Amino acid sequence: MSKIMPLSGFPEWLPAQRIVEQRFLERIQRTFELYGFASLDTRAVEPLDQLLRKGETSKEVYVLRRLQADPNDASDASLGLHFDLTVPFARFVLENAGKLHFPFRRYQIQKVWRGERPAAGRYREFIQADIDIVDRDTLPAHYEAELPLVIGDALAGLPVPKATILVNNRKVLQGFYTGAGIEDAEAVMRVLDKLDKIGPAGVTAELAALGVAESQAKLCLALAEISAHDASFVDEVGKLGVSDPLLEEGLAELAAVVEAANEHSPGLCRAELKIARGLDYYTGTVYETQLAGLERYGSLCSGGRYDNLAESGNDRFPGVGLSIGVSRLLGALFGENAVTASRSVPTVVVVAVAAEEDRRAADRIAATLRSRGIATEVSPNAAKFGKQIRFAERRGIPYVWFPGQDGAGDTVKDIRSGDQVEAAAGQWNPPSSDLHPAVEGTFN
Structure with a gap:
């Protein structure tokens, strides 16, 4: 290759x-x-005579030609991709x-x-x-x-x-x-x-x-x-x-x-x-x-x-x-x-998976969180929890959700601070500042 x-x-x-x-x-x-x-x-193409009304030269225009065009049909050659939005708007x-x-x-x-x-x-x-x-x-x-x-x-x-x-x-x-x-x-x-x-x-x-x-x-x-x-x-x-x-x-x-x-x-x-x-x-x-x-x-x-x-x-x-x-x-x-951006994905929380047989339960938790507008992923594999936390950390995802085991309640961990609290998928809400990736700039 x-x-x-x-x-x-x-x-x-x-x-x-x-x-x-x-x-x-x-x-x-x-x-x-x-x-x-x-x-x-507006459409992506305009007639060439319209595109050139602003004084640009034909060298600045990408001319449209079909790959399987009829060599005897020059109609496509009269079209070009628009190089600004003013000319299409005027038309x-x-x-x-x-x-x-x-x-x-x-x-x-x-x-x-x-x-x-x-x-x-x-x-x-x-x-x-x-x-x-x-x-x-x-x-x-x-x-x-x-x-x-x-x-x-x-x-x-x-x-x-x-x-x-x-x-x-x-x-x-x-x-x-x-x-x-x-x-x-x-x-x-x-x-x-x-x-x-x-x-x-x-x-x-x-x-x-x-x-x-x-x-x-x-x-x-x-x-x-x-x-x-x-x-x-x-x-x-x-x-x-x-x-x-x-x-x-x-x-x-x-x-x-x-x-x-x-x-x-x-x-x-x-x-x-x-x-x-x-x-x-x-x-x-x-x-x-x-x-x-x-x-x-x-x-x-x-x-x-x-x-x-x-x-x-x-x-x-x-x-x-x-x-x-x-x-x-x-x-x-x-x-x-x-x-x-504060993170590279829109995800707010990753639901951890203790064992592959628990994945469907994790999916149900994720579905409940998503229904309430909280972007959620399920961990890609049932690795050690430390690896699942690092998976979230590398992508900037702020929270990891741990389904309760043996009758215990679920917990959610803020992996930035280390705070971990009990939570229910139908009620828990992250701070509004965490719901979407923040744009961070030198000029804020």
């Missing part, structure tokens, strides 16, 4: 890590629902607009597939948790201020470092560049989006290649340096001496986002005017999220306002959305050994 080799970019968590993932997903889902988002689960809205009530708030937690080079925190198969709000024809800007609050609450309930959502507004960039006399604002935006990678000198050189004057490039870099946790960035932009109606509109919308976040959770959002987000379809607020101490993993939750993604003919559904890269977040935490 050939040696088994892992596939790069396709994470498979160990049982304790999987428990952590499940707890994270439960918390995220619960928070989304507290804010009134309804759940969707879903267009197809089901007559059945939905607007504004429509939805969340999706699904796997996606992306054909990129695997690296730390970057995978080819991963879970995303998305929220979006769409409306028909127009979408009020206050939704752009609401979404960071949802994400802030979701992350605040998890054992992760402090989150800071960095926000900007594409109208600020578009209006500023136009006001500075730059003709191709979109091209400049793409260059500035690479500032952290290529530095000011690299940005200046690329802008010069686009025909941007040195004085204009200095203004662009000065704008990119502005950062604030409050609305003071508006005055800082004003000092640069550039004016444009779109710029003023964007500054007002951005200030509303930062101020709402500060009222809800001080320090949650920071205006960062160098953020452009490279995707072509953003038209308003854009978001990137950093976790303190994990900045090298990049943004773990991103998104923005889009006005033109979900449109067909006269039908137009502007939206705003944010996506938590759940697998990326977990990969970063696991890589830092920063989070784990």
Whole structure:
């Protein structure tokens, strides 16, 4: 048999890590629902022409082909696995607009597939948790201020470092560049989006290649340096001496986002005017999220306002959305050994077996405990009790149940403390903290 080799970019968590993932997903889902988002689960494949609407290249899409496909039938080649959840959601809205009530708030937690080079925190198969709000024809800007609050609450309930959502507004960039006399604002935006990678000198050189004057490039870099946790960035932009109606509109919308976040959770959002987000379809607020101490993993939750993604003919559904890269977040935490589960199985108690002829009695005890919501296993063999205790201990199971012998009552032992007490399967309850594995993290 050939040696088994892992596939790069396709994470498979160990049982304790999987428990952590499940707890994270439960918390995220619960928070989304507290804010009134309804759940969707869309198909895994989309037509290629739809997938490429966001500006990605075909190299990033896994094309779907049947193993036994007819070589003369190219229909399957026009389908690809979705690499995010926004494009499928936009398609879903267009197809089901007559059945939905607007504004429509939805969340999706699904796997996606992306054909990129695997690296730390970057995978080819991963879970995303998305929220979006769409409306028909127009979408009020206050939704752009609401979404960071949802994400802030979701992350605040998890054992992760402090989150800071960095926000900007594409109208600020578009209006500023136009006001500075730059003709191709979109091209400049793409260059500035690479500032952290290529530095000011690299940005200046690329802008010069686009025909941007040195004085204009200095203004662009000065704008990119502005950062604030409050609305003071508006005055800082004003000092640069550039004016444009779109710029003023964007500054007002951005200030509303930062101020709402500060009222809800001080320090949650920071205006960062160098953020452009490279995707072509953003038209308003854009978001990137950093976790303190994990900045090298990049943004773990991103998104923005889009006005033109979900449109067909006269039908137009502007939206705003944010996506938590759940697998990326977990990969970063696991890589830092920063989070784990208190045990690798959901089991609360193991019922010991004194002899194989007693197994059916042990099964009945386990069934009674399970009927009361207590996760229970029966010992796999009738070994010495010390070995059965070690079996539980190795897996982090906190209790071992000993059926009574010769008319004696049952007892249950907390193998952590050594305390052993009499108990009846129909009445005994462990502490609520032991009912489910706890997620333990450095950042609790």
